[in-house]
Amino acid sequence: MIRNQPTTTPLRRTLLTNAAFSLGSAVVLIAAPTLVNELLGINAPRSVYLVVGIGLAIFAADLIHQGTRPRIAVWRSLYSSAADFAWVLATVVALALFGGALSTSGRATIVVVAAVVLGLGIAQLWGVHRASFAPGFTSTAFPSKPLHRWRRCGPSCGILEASLVTCRRLPHQR
Incomplete structure (x- = not known):
């Protein structure tokens, strides 16, 4: 789940x-x-x-x-x-x-x-x-604030994934 x-x-x-x-x-x-x-x-x-x-x-x-x-x-x-x-x-x-x-x-x-x-x-x-x-979700649809999403998602999401909005926190980030 x-x-x-x-x-x-x-x-x-x-x-x-x-x-x-x-x-x-x-x-x-x-x-x-x-x-x-x-x-x-x-x-x-x-x-x-x-x-x-x-x-x-x-x-x-x-x-x-x-x-x-x-x-x-x-x-x-x-x-x-x-x-x-x-x-x-x-x-x-x-x-x-x-x-x-x-x-x-x-x-x-x-x-x-x-x-x-x-x-x-x-x-x-x-x-x-x-x-x-x-x-753990970032739902901003446009990559206009990538630093904001990067801070929210963290480096484990990856640059591309952070810019495409679909990140989820990993268990070690909770």
Whole structure:
């Protein structure tokens, strides 16, 4: 058991929940494009759903990788949140430009999906904040203060690891 696991548990759970939602969405897009077309009220080519579905599956695999590592690289969690916020922004733009082409159920569906994605992105940010208080973790995501992280982590973390934010105190440092 990793000592700081309880404090990173909310972030891990959110990453894995995001992965499940993304993977489920990918399966629907890839396996049932006709159903998606009917739901959205459009006639998009299967290749569109295939590309988006594969992208979501890759994103889900990365989220699973992040959420199951012994030490979380906080910068990766932040980029996952940024990707979630980009999805929400793309949804807003798509609604503004093409909302009239969608059915009522289509507009409702993409708004609900965007709301879930927004909630997951916010929950990940909260999880990153919570992880920043874990003993031995440095959760500053950007290497703008390497000396601060070096002092906090100590030389046993290594320069690269200290700059990438994923350090954990060793038993002899407690």
